[in-house]
Amino acid sequence: MKDMIKSWRHVFKLDPEKDMSDDALDAVCMSGTDAIMVGGSTGVTYDNTVDLLSRVRRYELPCVQEVSDLEAVVPGFDLYLIPMVLNTQDHTWILEKHRQGIERYGYMIPWELVVAEGYIVLNPDAAVAKLTGAQTDISEESAAAYAQIADKLMQLPVVYLEYSGTFGSMDTVRRVRRSLEQAQLFYGGGITTPEQAAEAAASSDTVIVGNIVYDNLEQALATVTAVKRP
Numbered sequence: 233m234k235d236m237i238k239s240w241r242h243v244f245k246l247d248p249e250k251d252m253s254d255d256a257l258d259a260v261c262m263s264g265t266d267a268i269m270v271g272g273s274t275g276v277t278y279d280n281t282v283d284l285l286s287r288v289r290r291y292e293l294p295c296v297q298e299v300s301d302l303e304a305v306v307p308g309f310d311l312y313l314i315p316m317v318l319n320t321q322d323h324t325w326i327l328e329k330h331r332q333g334i335e336r337y338g339y340m341i342p343w344e345l346v347v348a349e350g351y352i353v354l355n356p357d358a359a360v361a362k363l364t365g366a367q368t369d370i371s372e373e374s375a376a377a378y379a380q381i382a383d384k385l386m387q388l389p390v391v392y393l394e395y396s397g398t399f400g401s402m403d404t405v406r407r408v409r410r411s412l413e414q415a416q417l418f419y420g421g422g423i424t425t426p427e428q429a430a431e432a433a434a435s436s437d438t439v440i441v442g443n444i445v446y447d448n449l450e451q452a453l454a455t456v457t458a459v460k461r462p
């Protein structure tokens with residue numbers, strides 16, 4: 233099951249806190265994207281997550297939860313993606329929430345569906361950077377070093393370069409990619425045009441498209457073709 237992520241080139245990240253009409257959700261789910269990731273850094277609840285999962289379940293594509301709040305863990309997703317923020321000194325976001333999650337859910341955790349993500353958060357203005365106290369002002373070399381900690385020391389299956397809200401430095405993305413041996417590189421942040429999506433796809437393994445879905449659906453849909461049929 234976990235291996236399904238290896239074939240993903242394009243993923244839409246939907247935020248349960250935000251409204252989306254049935255027509256818009258239909259267009260997103262029928263767009264040809266490889267998967268729907270459900271998550272956000274704030275305002276995610278059990279109820280709004282169940283609601284979104286049940287709506288996406290009408291479609292055939294994989295639907296995975298990126299867990300950001302223990303109160304909002306919902307059974308029934310295809311996979312559970314677990315962020316571990318590497319570039320923070322607050323170990324809440326690397327270990328503590330995770331310890332709490334394991335103590336709380338114990339034997340109910342479907343480990344065969346759990347995928348850890350080594351997050352490197354690089355936009356200081358993003359809600360996720362503020363929440364986690366991420367040290368975003370780091371060099372390319374430091375970003376690559378964090379990536380190697382994830383890839384080589386921790387053997388995480390995913391490194392996630394997170395620029396949520398702003399289009400990031402593709403030089404940094406390429407530098408990080410060159411440093412990886414086994415981990416899959418997710419890039420997310422500020423993709424608003426097909427050109428940006430294509431650029432990010434050329435520099436990473438998997439492109440995550442978030443906010444533009446809510447701001448300009450047509451442009452969001454165009455990113456799928458740009459990534460999957462360039």
Ligand SMILES: CC(C)=CCC/C(C)=C/CC/C(C)=C/CC/C(C)=C/CC/C(C)=C/CC/C(C)=C/CC/C(C)=C/COP(=O)(O)OP(=O)(O)O
Nearest residue numbers: 272273274300301302312315325329330333334337359360
């Ligand atoms: C029983 C069952 C089905 C269990 C499966 C799942 C499970 C509980 C597994 C094992 C236990 C475990 C290890 C749990 C960890 C739980 C946890 C809460 C970990 C902390 C995760 C974390 C570091 C959160 C911080 C925020 C973060 C990185 C969120 C990711 C999403 C993100 C970056 C969104 C972007 O933000 P957005 O809101 O879009 O920003 P904008 O407002 O700017 O758009």
Ligand SMILES: O=P(O)(O)OC[C@@H](O)CO
Nearest residue numbers: 396397420421422442443
């Ligand atoms: O919302 P955007 O800026 O597209 O970012 C996507 C994703 O990386 C957010 O976690």
Ligand SMILES: [Mg+2]
Nearest residue numbers: 247272442443
């Ligand atoms: Mg968002």
